[in-house]
Amino acid sequence: MRITAIRETTTSLSSPMRNAFIDFSGMTNSVVAVEMDVIRDGRPVVGFGFNSNGRYAQGGVLRERLIPRLLEADPQSLLDATGHNLDPARIQACMMTNEKPGGHGERAFAVGAIDMAIWDVVAKIEERPLYRVIADRFNNGNYDAKVPVYPGGGYYDPVKGLDGLRTEMQGYRDSGYTLMKMKIGGGSIDEDMLRIQTALEVARDGENLAVDANAALDLDTAMNYASAMAQYDLAWFEEPVDPLDYEAYSEMAKVCTMPIATAENLYSRGDALNLIRHGGLRRDKDWLQFDPSLCYGPSEFISIVRMAEGMGWATRRHGPHGGQQLGLHLAAGLQLGGTETYPLVFQPFGGFGDETVIENGLVQPPEAPGLGVETKSKLYNMVLKPLIDG
């Protein structure tokens, strides 16, 4: 059994909106297809992986370092002990050969895309949905049949204004979501309070609305936001300050009555360890939002969840960033607190399969083998199929 080809391409994630830190008009991502010499349903098994958003395509790292290492490795060295499937840990080690420690940036995103594709292959070879494979290997077979999901939305947009925000939020509600998220920190605090009040007209209860400053605030401003928002009892305040400023998080956690959420911009187990050690976050209410497609892939994400558990953090306190089907499988298979999704933005990658129903804010993971990205027809037909067809 061996990998016969690894294909990669750069696709556009261009979207007109912005958060408090960047605009997305030039955004790209990398898509990877790992082809095996294993046949299922009369065709070679192909696993797909791709990054979420915000960090650009990584074709250079993929073509120059990771793909050659995997294709030049002894195929036997990449298999598990049974010899009947790939071993994601061995593949991770092969990709990281001759890579120095620290500096967890673009390399983590490139490894993440391949690791995602490898897990898609592994589950397809087992002919089971990925969440069941994860549950068996990492969670004593336990899984959640339904997962709490919320839309990442409420971006700043040059034209939509308060009416547009209200309409967007109402759309989420009409689609079956209960919890919703919106951006703050990109305007004045007064403007943002108006935006929050507008969203609350739809969300009704503060616990149904989370806000996200995308790390654009300094500590003082973040504290001012926290005070101004305290009256609403919102679901959480996401990335108030720079993701690496653990001391600032620790200061926030001392006084902020609402839950704090962070970690989508930390990309390794080492950075995760520092956040937990030094960030002062509260195990009973705060949220950890590592992005499994960016933090060296689901393998490292699972390792982070288990490490955090050893430090007193329940798996329910994780809600992965990224808004893709990968987060849904991990949330179901590890019994996390839920996952983000992007029903409207970052298309055709955001959101779930075509037939997925959202009801009371809950979603069932797909039963197709692997990730089930084939059940998302636009993604499959526009991006994935052309990649394997060459």
Added chain:
Amino acid sequence: MRITAIRETTTSLSSPMRNAFIDFSGMTNSVVAVEMDVIRDGRPVVGFGFNSNGRYAQGGVLRERLIPRLLEADPQSLLDATGHNLDPARIQACMMTNEKPGGHGERAFAVGAIDMAIWDVVAKIEERPLYRVIADRFNNGNYDAKVPVYPGGGYYDPVKGLDGLRTEMQGYRDSGYTLMKMKIGGGSIDEDMLRIQTALEVARDGENLAVDANAALDLDTAMNYASAMAQYDLAWFEEPVDPLDYEAYSEMAKVCTMPIATAENLYSRGDALNLIRHGGLRRDKDWLQFDPSLCYGPSEFISIVRMAEGMGWATRRHGPHGGQQLGLHLAAGLQLGGTETYPLVFQPFGGFGDETVIENGLVQPPEAPGLGVETKSKLYNMVLKPLIDG
């Protein structure tokens, strides 16, 4: 005044040796040339930048993100207040447009190469050596006429053995170096003690020999090394453990009698802040070794030195990693504790200009305008000139 072209290429840094973490046989780096419409000596001014070693070329990030942003910017927006030179801070901000916070990896190396070239341009337009420009702008005009330098060497090599190590160290001594550095952590502790004793035959005094484990050890093993080496009073113990494991550094600093050195694998001001806040390092003896060509360039390096100073760290406690002329200019212009150099490895990038004399472990920075990379003929003729000639 404007940038007329930015060229980049990938070069091989292939070397047969290894440290405790990686081998360098497939190592590459990025070289950048920034061409101006300013004429000096009858030719357009061209600034050169390149990364040190260990982190591979960054052509993807350069071509897809950084270079287009700079070439598409209003040229006026990249100039300083006089309009007669480039403004490195504005150029840095332009390169980082629409880049999210955190994840300081490959992006930092790509920005670092361009930032280095920009500083070369700035000094060439002023027709002065870079160290004098840095001294005037950041150090009240003060600079060191001579800088302590030491060779990064003593790598593991499949064939050279203890005799080869002794010969290498003797060669450094014969070239005028007093302080030397060797690798440890890639064999057993007993083997490494033999290697240290062999190097000490040449270095004579422990304060003339530093050791570098390249982050390959766990905390317990690092502690064992520290105990075994305590008898030698060595110059420092470099990267005993993972560069991001601040708590482990803090534990080491409580008991390790010899100075500890680290930071070459931290690539941003945010990571530097965390090391200083949480790493427990000792201001009176430990060493900070940020790599100016990798940590978003000399601009960010200078910002880190100044931030550390505000937290009680004297500029003399910095000794930049990287082994290039850039470190020499920064050490002279900011009056740091010294700089690393690679006289033998990572050619043709390692080491100083052809005419540079090392005497009693001290080196004079070059007086040529800019970095003076033109005074290193192999580097200029083999890499830099072909890049600008296309």
